[in-house]
Amino acid sequence: MIMRQELLSEPSVVKKTFETNFDVVNKIAAEFKEKGIKYITIIGRGTSDNAGLCFKYITEILCGIPVGNAHPSVTTMYGAKVNYEDHLVIAISQSGRSIDTLAVLDQAKKRNSITVAVTNDENSPLAKGANYHLYLNAGPEVALAATKTFAAELTALYMLAIALSGKTSLMEDIKKIPEKLEEVLAIEEDIKTFAKALKNHRNFIVLSRGSMQGVGKELALKLNQCCYNFSQFFSITDFMHGPFALLEENVNVILLAPHGECTENYLDISRKANLLGTNLFVLSDDQEILNYATEGLMMPKTDYLTSTFTYGLAVHLLSMHLACETGINPDSPRNLSKVIITK
Secondary structure (H helix, E strand, O other), rough: OHHHHHHHHHHHHHHHHHHHHHHHHHHHHHHHHHHHHOEEEEEOOHHHHHHHHHHHHHHHHHOOOOEEOOHHHHHHOOOOOOOOOOOOEEEEEOOOOOHHHHHHHHHHHHOOOOOEEOOOOOOOOHHHHHHHEOOOOOOOOOOOOOOOOHHHHHHHHHHHHHHHHOOHHHHHHHHHHHHHHHHOOOOOHHHHHHHHHOOOOOEEEEEEHHHHHHHHHHHHHHHHHOOOEEEEEHHHHHHHHHHHHOOOOOOEEEEEOOOOOOOHHHHHHHHHHHHHHOEEEEEEEOOOHHHOEEEEEEEEOOOOOHHHHHHHHHHHHHHHHHHHHOOOOOOOOOOOOOOOOOO
């Protein structure tokens, strides 16, 4: 299976992405400081947008710099001239060929902002149109669903966040990511068993919080894309402001719950979901949280910087195995193409 081979390659992909972009992120950080840039704006679609959400959290945590999202239709549909002066604008695209993303980047360049493309194609319009290119160098991604490029995007973006923060010692943590990914690959059989427990269930509510929200959205996307399974992600706190009314007996909930800053929130929602009789499926490295699960997957130990990588790989493996369990080929989901050109 092509998707599995690409997932198995993630440790080497992350290593290559790190080596490729070390000098570039430092050059971007130097110009950022020299120009006194105050804001960061990101743009991406699908999996790239999810990687961008992870970047937003890490950057705001490490740097205290606000990170917002550009909405392409403001430019392409409404013709608005958005002022990106004093911005670092980061366009994230596996292919680098999305027309609407390029339109936002062009508008940002006219305002003399610093523009950065994050792509897996050095010759793409996005790569050639930006001031800087963070080249994923992940090799061709043949399976339709983006997987190894998600890990590569996280690597390049986290490196940039660290460079902007000046906390360069954290680069050592990024260098150790391949080892953390190997720990996830070592529990693939457990993930396959977990997928079997989900195979007769449909329509999942996916929950998490903090920097894990991008991974939660990525799981929901892959369940839609690879498993033809309607799923919706919510931040736990947003979920409590209304959607909590959805919970009742036999509703399906997947919780991504690494031990850390949000543990108490994970415990609280687990207790409530358990009392209401939901089917609670939990990925966590915290046994107390797993005790509330209908079915649980013990994950490797992690922290806020590495959890998005390890859980990202785990949810991709989960989606792949769940698709196979239900007779779907995850390499080529119906109705879709690898490169989506939107305006």
